[in-house]
Amino acid sequence: MNILLRSVKIIDPQGKHNQQVADIYIKNGIIENIDPEIGPEKGTQIIEIPGLHVSPGWFDSSVSFGEPGFEERETIAHGLFTAARSGFTAVAVNPNTHPVADSNADMAFIKARGNGAATEIFPIGALTAKGEGVDLAELFDMSRSGAIAFGDYRSPVANPNLLKIALQYVQNFDGMVISFPLEKSIAGKGVVNEEETALRLGLKGIPALSEELQIARDLYILEYTGGKLHIPTISTKRSVELISAARKKGLDVTCSVAIHNLFLNDSVLDGFDTRYKTMPPLRTEEDRKALLKGLTDGVIDMVTSDHDPRDIEGKKVEFDYADYGTIGLESAFGALNTLLPLDKTISLLTSGRGRFKMELPAIEKGAMANLSLFDPSPEYVFKKSHVISTSANSAFYDQKLKGKVYGIIRANHLEADLS
Structure with missing residues (x-):
């Protein structure tokens, strides 16, 4: 599976691309390129969402x-x-x-x-x-x-x-x-x-x-x-x-x-x-x-x-x-x-x-894709409709929160609600 993240802002405080806005091309689960503008190969899934940010997973x-x-x-x-x-x-x-x-x-x-x-x-x-x-x-x-x-x-x-x-x-x-x-x-x-x-x-x-x-x-x-x-x-x-x-x-x-x-x-x-x-x-x-x-x-x-x-x-x-x-x-x-x-x-x-003896994911060429996808700006009130878990015992109902999470990309896995 090939994925192109278009014009995303990278938040990676320990990485060299921190605060950059760029395209990220992921081919077969590996970050193949990070560049201001990337032309996708045929069959690539393009993800382009206003305000989209990525960070290490x-x-x-x-x-x-x-x-x-x-x-x-x-x-x-x-x-x-x-x-x-x-x-x-x-x-x-x-x-x-x-x-x-x-x-x-x-x-x-x-x-x-x-x-x-x-x-x-x-x-x-x-x-x-x-x-x-x-x-x-x-x-x-x-x-x-x-x-x-x-x-x-x-x-x-x-x-x-x-x-x-x-x-x-x-x-x-x-x-x-x-x-x-x-x-x-x-x-x-x-x-x-x-x-x-x-x-x-x-x-x-x-x-x-x-x-x-x-x-x-x-x-x-x-x-x-x-x-x-x-x-x-x-x-x-x-x-x-x-x-x-x-x-x-x-x-x-x-x-x-x-x-x-x-x-x-x-x-x-x-x-x-x-x-x-x-x-x-x-x-x-x-x-x-x-x-x-x-x-x-x-x-x-x-x-x-x-x-x-x-x-x-x-x-x-x-x-x-x-x-x-x-x-x-x-x-x-x-x-x-x-x-x-x-x-x-x-x-x-x-x-x-x-x-816990795990490597920190890197946002760089040649690294396995391990990314969280989000927009830090939207403000909302947390409701039951935001709950994904089988159980509903949340202490955050009716609290004002900030930031929307779309999901993740890890290796060849894309699990996200891109709507």
């Missing part, structure tokens, strides 16, 4: 699909279709399936289910057997079958010795441990951020201390063991400070933030809408601003949609009993582009690849 470090076990939430095939139409050429999928993805066979199954999709899937293996937090899973075997990291999704490593052993063990094959930042004994039965909003609504609170104490403990262990640690979806001002201090010590630690924690604060909980029940919870406006500053300062390495489809039975219940989680792939670019300059938005949507 986006990567999301934390998405959840339901398969196997919870296919009613999202199958792998439909999840990858959702990711592609949302501009992502690669996603790392969490092991919160049934059964938990904790073996080399599970990694092979996930990779096989993603074969032929436009968006590439990279499995994260469970850190512990069955995700129960007792014994380490088959980490080395999973790494040989395609696991890019190891962590129990939204489940902290309660046993500090287990984390110590894990960090020591994965150094034998350059693996990385993901440790969710939550001290459960502090969080207790909390369901939202422990602050004024929780008190006013009569909802049990999750103190910021529950996140910060776990991070402090994990960083002390990392300092002792060495190795690579990734802390996903931090949500408090103090968490940013703790990770910044650890970096200054030379510790090999990275972190991410969920886009909904950047965009929303706990004031939206006033209506008891369970779409806003997330883990970690939405925090204060002070925390939200600190997270944004952490991004601009480079302390927070990457953003994630933390896409987590939930069926209606998990959300249309009393707040205390509702599932945590929000879908986020479809709204990710629009929300981030509303908050940050375009170059920064694109950098954050691609920067996670290096940490």
Whole structure:
């Protein structure tokens, strides 16, 4: 398949064509030419859309699909279709399936289910057997079958010795441990951020201390063991400070933030809408601003949609009993582009690849096509009609967002809505 992208603006902060307007000719999945004007060969599909921009393909470090076990939430095939139409050429999928993805066979199954999709899937293996937090899973075997990291999704490593052993063990094959930042004994039965909003609504609170104490403990262990640690979806001002201090010590630690924690604060909980029940919870406006500053300062390495489809039975219940989680792939670019300059938005949507040992796609002659297609200008209100996912539990309904995503081109795959 040959494709000519006509008069597109290239946003590639690390590339030589950044901010250029040019034609891009893709032949058999390879970028053959980038030039101000290219004459197409016979049979070429020409894509010419006013305001069309391209960037290196986006990567999301934390998405959840339901398969196997919870296919009613999202199958792998439909999840990858959702990711592609949302501009992502690669996603790392969490092991919160049934059964938990904790073996080399599970990694092979996930990779096989993603074969032929436009968006590439990279499995994260469970850190512990069955995700129960007792014994380490088959980490080395999973790494040989395609696991890019190891962590129990939204489940902290309660046993500090287990984390110590894990960090020591994965150094034998350059693996990385993901440790969710939550001290459960502090969080207790909390369901939202422990602050004024929780008190006013009569909802049990999750103190910021529950996140910060776990991070402090994990960083002390990392300092002792060495190795690579990734802390996903931090949500408090103090968490940013703790990770910044650890970096200054030379510790090999990275972190991410969920886009909904950047965009929303706990004031939206006033209506008891369970779409806003997330883990970690939405925090204060002070925390939200600190997270944004952490991004601009480079302390927070990457953003994630933390896409987590939930069926209606998990959300249309009393707040205390509702599932945590929000879908986020479809709204990710629009929300981030509303908050940050375009170059920064694109950098954050691609920067996670290096940490997970992936090459950053290049927009240059001879490179495999790996492109996200979008227009950063249109402003709109996010509605259910924008949802592609099987589930509809979005925290972004009725929010004003900026930027339209058309889809992606990866190798010989074109998955886009060009209307």
